[in-house]
Every structure is written in structure tokens, then in C-alpha cells.
Amino acid sequence: MAEGWARHLKGDVIEPYSAGIETHGLNPYAVKVMAEAGVDISGHRSKNVAELSDIPFDYVVTVCGHAHETCPTFPGKAKIVHVGFDDPPKLAKEARTEEEKLAHYRRVRDEIRAFVERLPMLLGADANAGSQSEDAMTSNSVTAAVRSTYAAVAGSGLSTRQEGVRRVAEAFGYTADELASIPAEANMGLSCGNPTAFASLTPGETVVDLGCGGGLDVLLAAQKVGPSGKAIGIDMTPEMIELARRNAARSGGGRMPANVEFHLAQIDKLPLPDSSVDCVISNCVINLAPDKRAVFREIARVLKPGGRLAVSDIALKKPLPGEIAEDVMAYVGCIAGAILIADYEAGLRESGFAHVQVVDSGADLNAYAKVENSSGCCSPTMSLPVANQPAQTSCCGSGGADIQSGELHKGMARLLRRYDINDYAASVKVYAVKPGQ
Numbered sequence: 001m002a003e004g005w006a007r008h009l010k011g012d013v014i015e016p017y018s019a020g021i022e023t024h025g026l027n028p029y030a031v032k033v034m035a036e037a038g039v040d041i042s043g044h045r046s047k048n049v050a051e052l053s054d055i056p057f058d059y060v061v062t063v064c065g066h067a068h069e070t071c072p073t074f075p076g077k078a079k080i081v082h083v084g085f086d087d088p089p090k091l092a093k094e095a096r097t098e099e100e101k102l103a104h105y106r107r108v109r110d111e112i113r114a115f116v117e118r119l120p121m122l123l124g125a126d127a128n129a130g131s132q133s134e135d136a137m138t139s140n141s142v143t144a145a146v147r148s149t150y151a152a153v154a155g156s157g158l159s160t161r162q163e164g165v166r167r168v169a170e171a172f173g174y175t176a177d178e179l180a181s182i183p184a185e186a187n188m189g190l191s192c193g194n195p196t197a198f199a200s201l202t203p204g205e206t207v208v209d210l211g212c213g214g215g216l217d218v219l220l221a222a223q224k225v226g227p228s229g230k231a232i233g234i235d236m237t238p239e240m241i242e243l244a245r246r247n248a249a250r251s252g253g254g255r256m257p258a259n260v261e262f263h264l265a266q267i268d269k270l271p272l273p274d275s276s277v278d279c280v281i282s283n284c285v286i287n288l289a290p291d292k293r294a295v296f297r298e299i300a301r302v303l304k305p306g307g308r309l310a311v312s313d314i315a316l317k318k319p320l321p322g323e324i325a326e327d328v329m330a331y332v333g334c335i336a337g338a339i340l341i342a343d344y345e346a347g348l349r350e351s352g353f354a355h356v357q358v359v360d361s362g363a364d365l366n367a368y369a370k371v372e373n374s375s376g377c378c379s380p381t382m383s384l385p386v387a388n389q390p391a392q393t394s395c396c397g398s399g400g401a402d403i404q405s406g407e408l409h410k411g412m413a414r415l416l417r418r419y420d421i422n423d424y425a426a427s428v429k430v431y432a433v434k435p436g437q
């Protein structure tokens with residue numbers, strides 16, 4: 001099915017081949033459901049990977065179950081990208097009726113279609129990266145995937161008005177009064193803590209929010225630092241910055257409050273002068289940055305001596321299982337990019353910070369999932385057709401009102417059904433001080 005979709009939808013930019021570890025012959029259910037979707041794969045032939053072993057692939061995409069663990073090595077510089085779709089033949093074995101069998105095939109067919117539609121974008125930065133190092137290419141494609149997903153989230157219409165979104169924010173520490181004090185659209189349920197609650201902001205201070213999204217924490221911080229202070233939001237996604245500016249204008253009765261500003265930038269290259277900031281906050285973003293050390297160095301640069309860091313983030317209690325750690329969707333969903341708590345502390349210390357603490361907040365990363373009958377942190381209920389989805393979200397994933405943001409998280413939801421993410425990751429509060437006062 002993946003080859004069928006790739007030829008049908010992206011044949012102009014992808015030259016796809018498909019093969020399995022074993023050859024089973026062409027699957028009639030796959031042929032039938034693809035035909036229903038207007039794609040004829042009846043002429044395809046089931047191939048064994050050994051038949052393709054001489055082709056110098058750019059990418060090898062492993063699409064089912066544990067395929068990446070058993071995938072053979074290919075010549076050249078093929079990079080393995082794993083997306084853990086369910087295996088329809090395996091699911092069909094448990095099905096009682098033909099219709100149930102077909103339903104499994106149809107669901108996976110549609111998930112593969114959505115994935116293939118976004119594949120050139122996911123790999124695009126790699127393809128354009130020319131002579132860059134492999135690390136730089138990987139980091140570019142990860143950043144492109146993060147930006148495009150959060151662009152979709154920004155356009156999804158998620159807001160505190162949706163019960164699921166409000167409950168996620170409350171589960172991660174926002175009070176009903178705080179949420180009521182800012183435009184509903186500033187909160188999209190993307191947080192994993194409430195940094196302004198422990199940043200001890202005082203009037204007159206300058207505070208910067210790294211990865212401000214729709215402006216949730218910037219607008220709360222602006223209330224605390226008052227008219228003599230400044231709350232600055234940084235985000236690399238243009239759609240988020242536009243949304244944040246609209247929300248700020250709403251909060252200011254039609255005009256941006258004078259003590260609020262937003263900048264389109266990456267958090268490892270802040271458009272701010274040295275030693276100009278009293279406090280840096282951030283909420284569920286540093287885990288998404290490919291080069292955390294560069295972010296820590298930038299924070300140290302912009303903070304005034306004696307300035308502080310008060311960040312909510314996801315960090316790891318122990319290494320993730322390989323299939324989550326290597327999953328681009330798990331990265332975008334704020335899990336696979338997270339680092340060990342000890343590495344977080346060491347990174348901050350090595351960047352010059354003192355009084356470093358990374359504390360498990362104890363928040364249940366499945367809290368939302370339990371409430372909303374979903375599968376885990378950052379894994380919104382994406383299994384429903386978009387039109388039927390209730391307004392739902394999770395600590396760091398999109399709420400499903402948008403097909404693009406929703407589809408990207410489907411694979412993630414499946415992974416998290418197999419693991420309890422609380423065993424591996426935690427919502428943490430990060431404190432640190434730049435010495436020198």
C-alpha cells in the first residue's frame with residue numbers, strides 16, 4: 001500500500017520500491033481497499049528485500065511493527081526512517097468478519113496515505129541539505145517536521161473553550177482564573193507545566209518565553225511584570241507568532257500591549273542582546289530543540305548576571321525503547337527529543353549555570369489520556385475520523401481538529417499504547433541561575 005500511495009501521490013518526487021522480509025504474494029485485501037481509494041496496485045508484485053539490495057537508496061522507510069529492527073543493511077548512504085504502522089494482516093487474523101478485516105486495512109491505508117503526503121516535507125530538508133554533515137541534515141529535517149506540525153496546530157482552532165484542552169492545561173498546573181484572564185486561543189493544550197507559576201516574576205522585569213506558541217505564558221508573564229516590565233515570546237513557526245500577536249491584541253482590547261513583543265526565531269539563536277533578560281521561561285519546547293547545549297548557551301548569553309531560568313519541560317528518567325527514540329512522530333510529540341534528567345543538569349552546569357535543579361513535577365503524562373480515553377502523553381485521540389473527533393489534545397501534541405497535525409501523531413499514539421510513558425519520561429521543573437551578581 002505504501003508503494004501504491006507513493007507512486008500515486010508523489011511519483012514526481014519519490015522513486016519508491018517496496019519489499020518485505022518474507023514474500024507472501026500480493027495481498028487481496030490491500031488490493032481491494034486501495035482500489036476503493038482509486039489506486040490500482042493489482043499489477044504490483046510482492047518482493048523480498050534481497051531483490052533490492054543493490055539499489056543505492058536515499059531513504060529506507062520501515063513501516064510496520066518492528067520492521068526497523070529486522071531491516072537489512074542497504075548499500076550507500078541510505079538512512080532509516082521508521083514509522084510504526086499497524087500490520088493489517090496481523091490485525092485481520094483476530095477479526096471475526098470480512099468487514100472487520102477490511103476495516104483494519106482501510107484504517108492503515110488512510111494512515112499510510114497521510115504519511116506519504118507529508119513524506120517529502122519530512123525528508124525535504126535532508127534532500128536540500130547538500131553537503132551538510134549527517135547530524136546537520138537530521139537536525140534540519142527534525143526542525144522542518146516540528147515547524148510544520150505546529151503550524152498545523154496553530155491553525156487548528158484549539159482553545160480553552162474546548163473541555164479537553166482546558167483540562168490538559170489544568171492538569172499541568174494552570175488555574176481556571178489564569179486561563180480566564182487571557183484569550184482562550186492562547187492555550188492549545190500544548191503545555192507540560194506552568195512556568196510563570198514558579199518563576200517568581202516581579203513588576204519591571206524582562207522575561208523571555210522560548211517557544212511561546214499562541215502566547216499563553218507570555219500573556220500571563222506580562223500580567224506579572226506589569227507595564228514597566230517586558231514579556232517577549234520567541235517561536236520559529238510563523239503561524240504561531242501570528243496567532244500569538246492576534247491573541248496579544250485581543251488581550252489588549254484590539255492593540256498589542258506595550259509590554260509584549262514576539263519574535264520569529266529559533267531558540268538556539270535568540271534575537272536579543274547579551275545580558276538583557278531577568279528571567280527565561282519555556283514550556284515543553286527545549287525537548288524539541290535538536291541542539292540543547294546551543295539553547296543553554298543562548299540562555300546564558302541573554303540572561304543578566306543573577307538572572308534565572310524557570311522552565312517546564314519533558315525529561316527522561318531512563319532511556320527510551322529504541323522504537324520510540326527513533327520515531328520522528330515521537331520527537332514532534334515532545335518525547336523522543338527529551339534528554340535524561342542527569343544530562344539536562346550537566347548541560348546547564350557546563351553552560352555556566354549555578355543552582356541547577358531539574359525536578360520531576362510528578363504530573364501524570366497520561367493524565368489527559370485517562371480522562372479522555374486516549375492512549376498517552378502527546379498522543380491525542382487520533383484514531384477517529386477528523387470530522388468525528390471531539391476537541392481533544394494532550395500535554396504536547398495537537399488536538400486533532402486538523403488533519404495534518406492529527407495524522408502525524410497517529411503513529412505516536414500507537415507506540416504509546418504499548419508503553420506507559422510515565423515509566424520513561426517526566427514533566428520536569430527546571431531551575432538555574434546565571435552566576436555573577
Ligand SMILES: C[S@@+](CC[C@H](N)C(=O)[O-])C[C@H]1O[C@@H](n2cnc3c(N)ncnc32)[C@H](O)[C@@H]1O
Pocket residue numbers: 146147150151186187188189190191192210211212213214215216234235236237240265266267268282283284285288289290334396397
Ligand atoms: C509544544 S509547543 C508549546 C507551545 C507553548 N509553550 C505552550 O505551552 O502553549 C512547542 C512550540 O515551540 C515551538 N518550537 C519548537 N522548537 C523550536 C525551536 N527550536 N525554536 C523556536 N521555537 C520552537 C513550536 O513552533 C511550538 O510553537
